[in-house]
Amino acid sequence: MKNPLKANMVTKPAPTAKSAAKAKHQSTDSGVFLLSPESKRSSVRNSANTLNLDLEKNTIVEDEQLPPKRKIRVLRHARHTFLNVYRRLFSLVFVFNIAGLGGLLARNHRWTTDPPLSAFATAAAANILVALLIRQDYIVNLCYKATWIVPLWAPLRVRRMLAKVYEYGGVHSGAAVSSVLWFILLTSFLTNEFAAGHVAPDPAAIGAFSYALLLLLLALCITAYPKFRFGSHNTFEQVHRWAGWFSLALFWVEIVLFARTQVTNESGNLGMVCIQMPAFWFLLVASLHTINPWIRLHKMPVEAEKLSDHAVRLHFKEPVPLFVGLRISEAPLGEWHSFACIPARDGGKSGGSVIISDAGDWTKETIRNPQPYYYVKGIPVTGVLCVAQIFKRVVIVTTGSGIGPCLGVMQDIPQTSCRVIWSTPSPEKTYRKGICDAVKAVDPDALVWDTRQKGRPDLVQLAYQMYKESNAEAVFVISNPKLTKKVVYGMESRGIPGFGPIWDS
Template sequence: IPSKRHGKIFRRLRHTYFNVYRRLFSVVFSVNLIGFFVLLWQSRETGVNHLNVAAASSANIMAAILIRQDYIINLLFRVCWLVPLSAPLRLRRAMAKVYEYGGVHSGAGFAGALWYLFLTVVLTRDYAMAVMKSIPIMTTSYAMLTLLCLIVAFAYPRFRFLSHNVFENTHRLAGWTAVGIFWAQTVLIAQQLRKGTDHSTWGTIIRLLPFYFLLITTVHLVLPWVRLRKMTFHPERLSDHALRLHFKETMAPFSGIAISDAPLKEWHPFATFPTPLGNGGGGSLIISAAGDWTQKVIANPSTQYWVRGVPRTGVLSMACIFRSCLIVTTGSGIGPCLSFLMEPSRKQPCRVIWSAPCPEKTFGYDITEAVYRVDPRALVIDTRLSQKRPDMVLLTWQMYVESGAEAVFVISNPSLTKKLIYAMESRGVPAFGPIWDS
């Protein structure tokens, strides 16, 4: 295997510390920083107007919500699919990173929280100067600021990984509450502004820019829950460590769904893959024992689970803009890989490396056979038969060179995924994989 390109510091900066996710975060945050200084400059004589700050905060919160909507994510992927195979590899490589859109979400969310902090400072100043003497407005301001601080704190990667359920519940419940408080505060501010005018409270509200940002935000918070429904599955226990859930609905290509048995508490996303042609319609998903919830489901599967929204396009869908690719996966990562490998519309050749303990015994003959149907020369590694763990970096490089693939896609645990992607990218190989940003 060749040496890594460039110096260590440059490699770390480019592929780790300043990856696409962080670049998007930086762009969004920089735009807001410029806006902040422009606002200060324009308000140097008259003082900062709290309505402008409220508009900036609500606009960023709206952007953070919109970029997480299923239909917008699917649209982003479909736009990137339009890039032809004849386009330069450099362009296709850049477009394939579309799955790091979460940088926009975190950048806008963090900026929105900082704008709201500034709004609270401005309102506190106005309260102290008796410009807007309203205890309810000040109470809602500090209540919402507290909630935004909680959301930002629990979204920090280290806290998020330590207790994902706490992060998810805080993000959802505190987020809903914060938006509700923002609405209450908007009404309270409108009531203050209408004093001495001929406008009603409603007439004042519709003249406020934050009203429209909040309206769009609220609609999109509700939208996924409008499609909350129970979906019927036929469970097939593959082993004590894996479960396959079959369903009859037809899913969009390369997509996944999140399922739950308690929709207000936790959701678990899984990639879906189609049933082979000739075996009926529908598809299935694989659940592997990776925590308390998955172990409970495998031990006692249900025939119905909650789903919401629309199926969301996944990382592997971007393999369709490359002439050929190598897919590297471990354990139950084979499920998401099958969403691409078994898609009837797929045209390009694919090679597969799959490492798992007792693959056929754990995941069943059908899954193993499906891998070999796609790639008769697939490298399927039974880690129970090995004296030591396989060198996945070396194996990936060797098959990448042997197959002449244009890109490598990795679906594994966070540690190995990051390791393989860094190992390939630092040697000039286009490499992609999930980033666990939510």
């Protein structure tokens, strides 16, 4: 079928034999398409930084302008930024809790004088459980696998909505914030009861533990705020770990102390009172799930392949599933880092590898001095890009070492046609010929943009042009947070399904 876009494209004069030879010499040995110096001069970018390139035939054509963004600016930002899927899920959980509070107070007309303290504790514990469960590795993997069931012939609108499964973190944050608000209610009413002399026994202990727990929960929420989390991620990680553990421990103490206030002469068994409280069982399940990933903690031997001063590839022999990433650390209680796996070509049975590029102090030191082993915990977790397999044709836009997670998926979804745009400095010098060959195997006409020679391209323009040329159904972006958000928004604001990681943890 003839591409209607090409009807309006005016092809530039064909290059001379000399320039053609130069272009051939400029192509990489791996066969991955690179823009030649001649093409560079012929593809002068306009004020919009667009590229004169036919992405199917690798010929120079007139600029194809981006279509205007849909709707007015306020509505666009409301839908794709302020009310994105993550925040909609957050709001849904929050509204559900507000409705629960309304129903609870409606059934108890004496809540100011006889507050339902047990119900407040139950609601707080239930939200803590939900916040923990939605972050569990096996729950995340189940969510993704449920999405994969959707057939390729399903309506694109349905597949587009389900592909947003990776924004499940909205449930986590919504439940976490709700648990804090429930606990504020509980602590406030406990304080009133304490002042009125209605709390016995151990009123001082209940008050002290309640306020200590509330401070820990507030610390968890404050450090998880995006600006703080991005600016001080190591602090966020340590606070989340230690404050989370101590919060659970204090909540257990709180439950036991609260149960003691329920004990009467007729039912004097503290254990029986505890097991009759829903909060007890919620906390038990939450505690077991907190411990679970650490049960699988072990050392994983690796063999480091230094690709360049900018990147290293760590090979390991542990079997690994398809479409997953690993969390690794040099010390169990230190900082943990997630990297997407490139499974071995036998489906990961003989192991796989991860690519680490220079993106901070830890990665810089790892490239300079890789360890013989790293700690891993939990089970490998499925990543964003795996949902590409519910589309027939996709465009994958990536920069730098983002090609690692892309290869980890593209090579194993034969039912999906993948086109690739890879922007990186000195691709073969930085990542070696093997990586470039793997890109070629997936997309023989992949567009590899050498930023060392040509500067940074307009990836929104390139993604749109390749999307139209290949008649794709979606665009996936794997890059740094700023660029990922820019390209995904650039697609979605024009009605094109766009997906990329959201860095919510």
